[in-house]
Amino acid sequence: MKTSTFASLLVLGLLGLPSVASAQGNSCLDCHKGLDGELQAPAVAFAQDVHGQFGLSCRDCHGGNPASDDVDKAKDKTFKGAPKRERIPEFCGGCHADAAKMRGFNPALRVDQLDQYWTSRHGQRLKAGDTKVAVCTDCHGAHGIQTSKLPKSMTFPWNIPQTCGRCHADKALMASYNLPAGQLEDYKASVHARALFEKKDLSAPVCNDCHGNHGAYPPEAGSVGGVCRQCHPSAGELFAKSPHKKAFAEIEAGECEACHGNHKVEAPTNALIGTAEGSACVQCHEEGSKGLAAAAGLRKLLEAFESRTSSAEGSLDAADRKGVEVSEARFKLQDVHTILVSAKNLTHGLDVAEIRKTIEEGEKALAEVDRAGQKALAEARFRRQGLVMATIFLALLAVALALKVRRLKVKRASI
Amino acid sequence: MAKNIGRALFKFFDERFLLSDLGAFAKKKTVPEHKHSFWYFFGGISLFLVGLQIATGILLLLHYIPSIDGAHESIQVIMSQVKFGWLIRSVHSWSANIFIGILFVHMFSTFFLKAYRKPRELTWMTGFLLLVLFMAFGFSGYLLPWNELSYFATRVGTDIAGSLPLVGGWLKEVILGGPDVSQATLSRFFWFHVAVLPVVALAVIGIHILLVQILGMSKPLGVRETKEISFFPDFIYKDALGWTLILVGIGVVCVFLPWEVGTKADPLAPTPLGIKPEWYFTFMFTTLKLIPAHVLFIEGEQLVILGFLAGGLFWFLVPFLDRRAAREKRSPAFTWVGLFVAAYIVVLTVITYTVPGL
Amino acid sequence: MRRRNFVDFFFGGSLLATAAAFLYPVIRYILPTKALASTQKSVTAAKVGELPPNAAKIFKFGSKPAVLVNTAEGKLIALSATCTHLTCTVRYEADSETLFCPCHNGRFDLGGNVLSGPPPAPLETYAVEVAGEEIVVSRKS
Numbered sequence: 014m015k016t017s018t019f020a021s022l023l024v025l026g027l028l029g030l031p032s033v034a035s036a037q038g039n040s041c042l043d044c045h046k047g048l049d050g051e052l053q054a055p056a057v058a059f060a061q062d063v064h065g066q067f068g069l070s071c072r073d074c075h076g077g078n079p080a081s082d083d084v085d086k087a088k089d090k091t092f093k094g095a096p097k098r099e100r101i102p103e104f105c106g107g108c109h110a111d112a113a114k115m116r117g118f119n120p121a122l123r124v125d126q127l128d129q130y131w132t133s134r135h136g137q138r139l140k141a142g143d144t145k146v147a148v149c150t151d152c153h154g155a156h157g158i159q160t161s162k163l164p165k166s167m168t169f170p171w172n173i174p175q176t177c178g179r180c181h182a183d184k185a186l187m188a189s190y191n192l193p194a195g196q197l198e199d200y201k202a203s204v205h206a207r208a209l210f211e212k213k214d215l216s217a218p219v220c221n222d223c224h225g226n227h228g229a230y231p232p233e234a235g236s237v238g239g240v241c242r243q244c245h246p247s248a249g250e251l252f253a254k255s256p257h258k259k260a261f262a263e264i265e266a267g268e269c270e271a272c273h274g275n276h277k278v279e280a281p282t283n284a285l286i287g288t289a290e291g292s293a294c295v296q297c298h299e300e301g302s303k304g305l306a307a308a309a310g311l312r313k314l315l316e317a318f319e320s321r322t323s324s325a326e327g328s329l330d331a332a333d334r335k336g337v338e339v340s341e342a343r344f345k346l347q348d349v350h351t352i353l354v355s356a357k358n359l360t361h362g363l364d365v366a367e368i369r370k371t372i373e374e375g376e377k378a379l380a381e382v383d384r385a386g387q388k389a390l391a392e393a394r395f396r397r398q399g400l401v402m403a404t405i406f407l408a409l410l411a412v413a414l415a416l417k418v419r420r421l422k423v424k425r426a427s428i
Numbered sequence: 429m430a431k432n433i434g435r436a437l438f439k440f441f442d443e444r445f446l447l448s449d450l451g452a453f454a455k456k457k458t459v460p461e462h463k464h465s466f467w468y469f470f471g472g473i474s475l476f477l478v479g480l481q482i483a484t485g486i487l488l489l490l491h492y493i494p495s496i497d498g499a500h501e502s503i504q505v506i507m508s509q510v511k512f513g514w515l516i517r518s519v520h521s522w523s524a525n526i527f528i529g530i531l532f533v534h535m536f537s538t539f540f541l542k543a544y545r546k547p548r549e550l551t552w553m554t555g556f557l558l559l560v561l562f563m564a565f566g567f568s569g570y571l572l573p574w575n576e577l578s579y580f581a582t583r584v585g586t587d588i589a590g591s592l593p594l595v596g597g598w599l600k601e602v603i604l605g606g607p608d609v610s611q612a613t614l615s616r617f618f619w620f621h622v623a624v625l626p627v628v629a630l631a632v633i634g635i636h637i638l639l640v641q642i643l644g645m646s647k648p649l650g651v652r653e654t655k656e657i658s659f660f661p662d663f664i665y666k667d668a669l670g671w672t673l674i675l676v677g678i679g680v681v682c683v684f685l686p687w688e689v690g691t692k693a694d695p696l697a698p699t700p701l702g703i704k705p706e707w708y709f710t711f712m713f714t715t716l717k718l719i720p721a722h723v724l725f726i727e728g729e730q731l732v733i734l735g736f737l738a739g740g741l742f743w744f745l746v747p748f749l750d751r752r753a754a755r756e757k758r759s760p761a762f763t764w765v766g767l768f769v770a771a772y773i774v775v776l777t778v779i780t781y782t783v784p785g786l
Numbered sequence: 787m788r789r790r791n792f793v794d795f796f797f798g799g800s801l802l803a804t805a806a807a808f809l810y811p812v813i814r815y816i817l818p819t820k821a822l823a824s825t826q827k828s829v830t831a832a833k834v835g836e837l838p839p840n841a842a843k844i845f846k847f848g849s850k851p852a853v854l855v856n857t858a859e860g861k862l863i864a865l866s867a868t869c870t871h872l873t874c875t876v877r878y879e880a881d882s883e884t885l886f887c888p889c890h891n892g893r894f895d896l897g898g899n900v901l902s903g904p905p906p907a908p909l910e911t912y913a914v915e916v917a918g919e920e921i922v923v924s925r926k927s
Contacts, residue, residue: 214906244904247891336518336686338508340849347851351874354889396514400683403807407676409800414669416793421662487815497925501848511819512811672804 039079040087041071058157061165067118074104099139101148102130129228145186152176152226168226171209173219174200199276218244223275237275238268245269251362264297271296283319286360287312311360311368318356318372318379322349325382332389336396342385348378451660458656459663460647467537468645472667473674474534477527478633480678481565484520485622492572494618496611499574500692507689518682524566526678528708531559532773539746539766542753543646549747551643554636556744561629563708568617568625570706571609575690580703582609582617588716591729609695649758704780711776712736743769831864831923834916842878847923851875852912854923855896858883862914864923865898870907885909 045056059065064073072079076091096104106127108114115124130136135146152167159166167176178197180186187194200206200220208217223240224232232240242249252258252268261268267275272285272293285293288300288309298304326346329339352375359368442448459468491510493502506513535555538544544552571582586609590600605612657663705713715736719728742749752759829852831845837856844853844867853867855878865885869876874889884901885894892903898911915922 208906216904216906245890246903247888250891336514336683338504338514338689340504340508344846344849344851347868347873348875351889354872354874358889396683399811400679403679403804404676406800406803406807407672407679409796410804411669411672411676413793413797413800414665414672417797418662418665418669420793421665425657425662487812490816509819511814511817513815515811516815 039070040082041075041077041079044082044084044087055156058154061157061159063158063160098144098148099142101150102127102136102139105149126227129225133225133227133229134231135229145189147180151180170215170217170219171213173221174206177220196276199274203274203276203278204280205278216244237270241269241273247358248361251359255361255363257363260297266297281357283312283316283357286315307363307365311365314365314368314372315357315360318375319353321376321379322346322353325349325379325386328386328390329382332386332393335390335393337389337392339385339389342382342389345378345382345385349375349382352378454660455658457641457644457659459645459659460651460653461655461657462647462651462653464541464648464651465645467534467541468663469667469670470530470534470537471640473530473670474527475633475637476667476671476674477523477530478629480523481520481527482626484516484523487516488520489622494572494614496574496614496693499572499614500689503573503575504689507686514686515682518686519678521687522678522681522685524569525707526674528562528566531562532708535559536766536770538646540763541646541648542750542759542762543648544747544750545646545649545753545756546747548639548643548646551636551639552747553744554632554639558629558632558636560740561625561632565621565625565629566706566708568621571614571617572621573690574614574693576693576697576700577690577703579609579693579695580699581705582613583699584703584713585705585709588713588729588733592733593730649753649756707777707781710780711773714776714780739769829923830920831914832921834919834921836921840880840883844875844877845923847912852923853878853885854914854921855885857896862916862921863896864912864914865894865896866910866912868909869905870900870909871903871905876909 042056042059045052047053048056059071064070070079071077072091074093075095076089076093078087078089078091081087081089109122110124110127112124115122130149131140135148138146139148154167159169161168161170163169164171166172174197181192182194182197184194205217205219208214209219221229222243223237224230238249238252248269258268260266261271273279273281284291286308287294288305289295292308292312294305294308298308329342329346333339352371356368356371356375359371438447459465488506491502491506491513493499503517506517508514510516538552538555567582567585571578586600586603589603590596592599601607603613603616604610605616704710712732716729716732719732721728723731746762747754750759750762753762829845829847831847831852831854832843837843837854839856839860840858842853842855844851846852847864847866851867853865853876855863855865857863867876867885868874869887869889869892871887871892872889874887876885876887876892876894878884879886882893883896885896885898887893887903887905890904892905893901894905894909895901898909900906900908911926912923913926915924
């Protein structure tokens with residue numbers, strides 16, 4: 014036959030080979046799919062597994078012979094079965110801690126997870142013989158492991174609180190370690206959780222962002238501030254320049270944490286500053302102290318500005334409700350809002366002069382908004398007045414028409 | 429002095445337009461007065477509102493920009509910056525809705541009073557045609573502000589057109605000017621709304637009014653009163669009284685409930701929950717939602733659409749189908765049909781806005 | 787006779803008043819006023835030469851703030867100035883040649899990408915054109 018025909022036939026034949034090979038099948042999956050309960054679950058879950066997508070299968074972790082349909086021949090000499098809990102980190106680490114091996118699958122993936130794990134509290138306790146602590150499979154799953162980029166993965170940001178919470182929110186389990194179990198509930202009430210779950214903001218911190226994931230260890234008081242600074246650098250910088258930095262270090266108070274909490278970080282309000290019960294300042298400053306007086310001053314400053322902003326916004330809302338278009342004024346309100354937020358942030362630096370200056374700038378912008386708001390309300394009044402006038406004229410016209418009609422009726426009747 | 433100028437002007441135009449002859453003819457026209465003659469006013473009110481829509485529409489044309497980059501913004505400008513723009517636009521939007529409501533009243537009052545009987549069959553048919561035209565006005569006009577509600581309402585509405593058997597896909601593309609709601613759609617709807625529909629509607633209105641003038645007002649069956657009042661000026665004054673009151677109503681509603689600008693349409697955003705077409709389409713829309721996916725072997729949606737088309741055709745041809753009324757006899761059967769139709773429309777419209785989840 | 791004239795007078799008068807009440811808004815509507823911002827597709831952000839290199843200007847784009855940056859190399863870039871964290875208005879920082887949000891120190895590069903801080907999403911970028919003496923910013927199509 015012609016060379017070209019032969020070549021194409023050869024290519025087609027070669028292309029067909031892999032399909033022939035895969036047609037051999039995986040007896041592990043085939044058999045286990047037919048069982049039920051715990052024995053069936055791995056086979057079913059494996060369809061979603063990331064290892065499966067890279068061409069790995071049961072044999073690569075468990076050994077055995079997937080080409081054989083006979084269960085005894087399938088579970089041959091190489092068959093390892095399910096590893097014991099205390100062996101799991103090393104089991105997974107067999108590949109995941111081997112840079113050369115991982116290079117063949119995903120060169121960008123880190124290979125230090127096992128090392129990190131041994132430094133973690135979980136790893137340390139596992140070495141000491143405690144098998145209740147978390148091992149790889151507790152957080153990643155065993156057979157339906159998905160990359161943490163996928164939303165159904167146990168390690169996807171908004172699933173992580175649940176994953177950690179399985180143990181850490183279990184009162185009985187935590188009690189045996191003398192650990193609190195309220196962190197998950199606290200976190201769920203936090204502004205970070207709201208950003209994550211409600212606004213779907215995946216950059217919001219979850220457990221591993223502050224505690225580390227593989228190397229998870231409770232942070233010391235001194236290091237919490239460093240963690241928060243990752244996302245809130247301005248507050249951190251301002252704080253570092255303030256007199257609080259030295260003071261906190263002296264009394265070994267956790268930066269950020271002492272005022273904002275750790276798990277239940279709520280959106281800060283003006284109530285955080287001041288002299289009232291529930292403010293952060295009274296935790297350290299005594300009554301009558303200079304610190305507390307400064308706090309009261311700051312609070313007054315912020316609250317006054319904020320209330321003036323709210324009232325300006327209120328007049329815009331009122332005009333809006335009355336049907337007057339106020340988008341231009343709302344645009345100016347944006348600037349005021351920016352200044353208010355940065356003024357509040359500046360409280361970390363405790364520089365009253367700077368805060369005062371910022372607020373003065375805000376007042377100028379606010380004055381413009383106020384003017385626009387008053388103008389809008391005046392327009393609303395104008396419209397209502399116009400309506401009254403037009404209605405009066407129309408009413409007069411209606412009366413005139415009615416008179417005309419009546420007169421015509423009389424005229425007609427008299428004919 | 430003013431009277432002399434007036435008289436001279438009249439004489440000038442009379443000699444050229446033969447106004448006196450026209451006036452004599454007009455003076456002859458009379459309108460029956462009886463316990464049901466109140467319903468006669470709704471025709472005049474409809475005409476008045478058409479005029480109001482044309483006037484406000486022409487004014488809006490001065491500032492409106494029919495492009496997807498400018499439409500929403502131009503409405504924003506009209507509402508916030510153009511002097512009295514808020515008023516012109518709100519009047520246009522409110523009157524449109526009030527007008528369709530009045531049209532339904534006008535239609536049902538003529539139906540129940542059987543004004544469609546011979547020789548007024550064509551008046552009824554042109555009237556129904558006008559209803560369809562004005563609902564098309566409403567549908568096309570609703571898209572023009574290019575806000576979220578209008579974009580998705582148009583999508584939903586044209587999807588329904590698209591589900592017609594055989595012609596559906598083609599029809600949807602013709603309406604939209606393409607596969608999706610886009611600039612082509614906006615241009616097309618604008619073209620319809622300010623050029624095609626006005627010309628067609630004015631022509632049909634012309635025929636409708638001509639018929640009314642030629643044939644006079646229909647007197648309902650069984651009314652024995654023979655009292656008549658003259659159309660000019662008696663009836664006109666009464667009509668005008670109605671118009672004045674409607675204007676007051678529109679004014680109040682525009683000042684206290686100006687029409688909203690809404691958020692600009694974003695084709696990439698997900699369809700907002702509970703999106704509906706304008707209220708006068710909801711009885712059809714909700715029927716579609718309530719019908720089960722399959723009735724016997726027919727697809728539910730298709731059944732509803734064909735049902736409405738058939739119903740519309742029936743309604744259109746009522747003057748020829750109601751043979752008893754054509755013979756000036758009472759026809760309670762058709763009265764019942766009308767009551768059922770009216771009740772159906774009312775109930776389904778109310779359900780749309782009261783039942784949660786619809 | 788007088789009664790009849792009164793009714794006619796009253797009718798004519800109220801008709802006139804009503805007509806005036808309607809004509810006044812219509813006339814004011816038609817008469818042109820100061821320049822109206824019509825399509826917000828494009829906006830003149832600044833005049834050529836207004837900004838020195840490595841400087842920026844905040845301007846209004848639609849109803850939101852935007853920033854026009856003249857980079858150190860003389861390139862003109864425009865972006866939305868609404869920080870994607872809590873909607874504060876960002877500002878240009880000449881030292882670092884980045885856009886910086888004073889509220890929580892969010893930082894963006896001149897492509898709008900988040901460099902550091904809490905913002906969850908990048909800033910929208912706009913197209914810049916020089917038309918004669920004017921720098922025109924428009925939405926990217």
